[in-house]
Amino acid sequence: MVRLQAKELQIRYGDRTIVENLSVSIPDEKITVIIGPNGCGKSTLLKALTRIIPHQNGSIVLDGESIVKEPTKGLAKKIAVLPQTPESAGALTVGELVSYGRFPHQNRFGRLTKRDLEIIDWALDVTGTKFFKSHPVDSLSGGQRQRVWIALALAQETDMIFLDEPTTYLDMAHQLEILELLQHLNATEKRTIVMVLHDLNHAARFADYIIGMKFGKIVKSGPSEEIITKPVLRELFQIDAEIGEDPRTGKPICITYNLVRGD
Amino acid sequence: MLNYRIQRIPYSIKLGMSVILMMVLFGMALAFGAADTSVKDVLSALLSTAPNDQAIMLREIRFPREVAAALVGAALAVSGAIIQGMTRNPLADPGLLGLTAGANAALAITVAFWPSVNYFGVMLTCFVGAAVGAILVFGFSSFHPEGFTTLRIVLAGATISAFLYAIAEGIGIYFKISQQVSMWTAGGMIGTTWNQVLLIAPIVLVGIIISLMCSRQLTILSLSEEMAVGLGQRVRLIKSILFVLVIVLTGASVALVGNLAFFGLMIPHIVRAIVGTDYRHVLPMSAFLGAAFMLLADTLARTINAPYETPVAAVVAIMGLPFFLYIVRKGGQSFS
Numbered sequence A: 001m002v003r004l005q006a007k008e009l010q011i012r013y014g015d016r017t018i019v020e021n022l023s024v025s026i027p028d029e030k031i032t033v034i035i036g037p038n039g040c041g042k043s044t045l046l047k048a049l050t051r052i053i054p055h056q057n058g059s060i061v062l063d064g065e066s067i068v069k070e071p072t073k074g075l076a077k078k079i080a081v082l083p084q085t086p087e088s089a090g091a092l093t094v095g096e097l098v099s100y101g102r103f104p105h106q107n108r109f110g111r112l113t114k115r116d117l118e119i120i121d122w123a124l125d126v127t128g129t130k131f132f133k134s135h136p137v138d139s140l141s142g143g144q145r146q147r148v149w150i151a152l153a154l155a156q157e158t159d160m161i162f163l164d165e166p167t168t169y170l171d172m173a174h175q176l177e178i179l180e181l182l183q184h185l186n187a188t189e190k191r192t193i194v195m196v197l198h199d200l201n202h203a204a205r206f207a208d209y210i211i212g213m214k215f216g217k218i219v220k221s222g223p224s225e226e227i228i229t230k231p232v233l234r235e236l237f238q239i240d241a242e243i244g245e246d247p248r249t250g251k252p253i254c255i256t257y258n259l260v261r262g263d
Numbered sequence B: 001m002l003n004y005r006i007q008r009i010p011y012s013i014k015l016g017m018s019v020i021l022m023m024v025l026f027g028m029a030l031a032f033g034a035a036d037t038s039v040k041d042v043l044s045a046l047l048s049t050a051p052n053d054q055a056i057m058l059r060e061i062r063f064p065r066e067v068a069a070a071l072v073g074a075a076l077a078v079s080g081a082i083i084q085g086m087t088r089n090p091l092a093d094p095g096l097l098g099l100t101a102g103a104n105a106a107l108a109i110t111v112a113f114w115p116s117v118n119y120f121g122v123m124l125t126c127f128v129g130a131a132v133g134a135i136l137v138f139g140f141s142s143f144h145p146e147g148f149t150t151l152r153i154v155l156a157g158a159t160i161s162a163f164l165y166a167i168a169e170g171i172g173i174y175f176k177i178s179q180q181v182s183m184w185t186a187g188g189m190i191g192t193t194w195n196q197v198l199l200i201a202p203i204v205l206v207g208i209i210i211s212l213m214c215s216r217q218l219t220i221l222s223l224s225e226e227m228a229v230g231l232g233q234r235v236r237l238i239k240s241i242l243f244v245l246v247i248v249l250t251g252a253s254v255a256l257v258g259n260l261a262f263f264g265l266m267i268p269h270i271v272r273a274i275v276g277t278d279y280r281h282v283l284p285m286s287a288f289l290g291a292a293f294m295l296l297a298d299t300l301a302r303t304i305n306a307p308y309e310t311p312v313a314a315v316v317a318i319m320g321l322p323f324f325l326y327i328v329r330k331g332g333q334s335f336s
């Protein structure tokens, strides 16, 4: 059974329709990556699937229950979301911010239990942000900050983690570190990961399932081998790509590409 | 950035110090005034029931007045902090958002048409007026399809406040009641009785306690609405609760002391510079420092030019300005 499923989704901002008649199932305990050109509606879809924004038509069902009906706090125990551009956290310290990941698990009075503190510590540790624990988030670099926001999502301790471009701002090593961390969480703890990525080679390498979007529709979805191909990339991005095989991972890799002109 | 030396002091110590500061200033407020009394007089007035003049003056005039000052200071500071967090707007202040002007206008209308209004009526009037003022400001600023932004709220707040003040003034002149109205609105804590304090105190205390219980919700909301939804907050419900809290706290304060521009803006800024922007820390600290500041302001108002009273609003402005400029100069980043 698939836990999270959307059918015939329509999402609008005001009277502008962004996503029309889109159906998708998120494979459980797998890593799903959404790719597609800027403005095609990736973030919009991600937000709708996580009830951050409402959808106008169609249904989104999690564990057999419409997400519109489920209490939002209950959802927050199942789904963590990292938005594309989190707002400034001001003078909150890293430790304070990440502690709010425990919010959905706390009662009204919100004392952090020993277990809460352990998970916060773990989230800081695996994202390499422990050192900054008492620093204000705004005093960190862009990449350090990004890792703090990821720590916040991890501290939420959910089965499903949705991340919108979690690797922006990160240097190459840290990009890989975050992706490997997510892969590790997926492999060892069976967490379902859904993320938007722009780096096709990262998508190919880490995804079990890729969703290729354009103009608010899913053009094609499937395993890397079916999506990171010359014709699909041409349709998605108007690029003429040279696809090879990564000698280390055996996954498809985009070696070089040109824009398709006069198409 | 935040001063790291201040920042490294544990929060519990900072909070403890603000409580001590408040208590010391409370003692000072009781001891100093137009009628000079000593610490010993204060203690004996509190501990005995001796019917001498001084003890009665302390028990019936100065004591309720200073309790009122502490309550109002705490209420204004907490409501200022809430409204700044909610709107993510460092310039938000109950005074800038039409609450004070609304209460003012309502007060003028009530005094004009119901001159014999009792204190309870005045308080109710202030609540209703504050609510109407705030709803007008938020209503107007959310006309725009993108909803309310910092700039729009400030502009709408300034415009509608000016409009409401004009109404209050017009009514005051027309019905020749300007003096009575300004007795309420500019009077500060003069003449506060125990009855008034006992009416307001439960409202303010309950308001502050509920605010403290909402402090984590407020921090999350101050990050962004998306973040708040993602973390499982019922954003609409929480916003409504916070909104009501601000109206109740501000309304109660205006009923007691009238207009105190800047206070709700200034204290949370000072507090954030000391404890950061986690509202779990900001709200309690705002309550205590707000109370402390107001006690100091009222003591000064009573003593600078004794036996005449200086308007407490003027004292607040003069005391607050240098502080405020200093904070602004250090950079507004201490706001989330």
Ligand SMILES: Nc1ncnc2c1ncn2[C@@H]1O[C@H](COP(=O)(O)OP(=O)(O)OP(=O)(O)O)[C@@H](O)[C@H]1O
Pocket (backbone or CB within 6 Å): A013, A016, A018, A036, A037, A038, A039, A040, A041, A042, A043, A044, A045, A084
């Ligand atoms: N809050 C909003 N109000 C109105 N329109 C919006 C809003 N957010 C996004 N849009 C529009 O919806 C479309 C899809 O935006 P979305 O953010 O989903 O794109 P995306 O695929 O995530 O792009 P990117 O790769 O640049 O992040 C865009 O045309 C954008 O202009």
Ligand SMILES: [Mg+2]
Pocket (backbone or CB within 6 Å): A042, A043, A044, A084, A164, A196
């Ligand atoms: Mg996006």
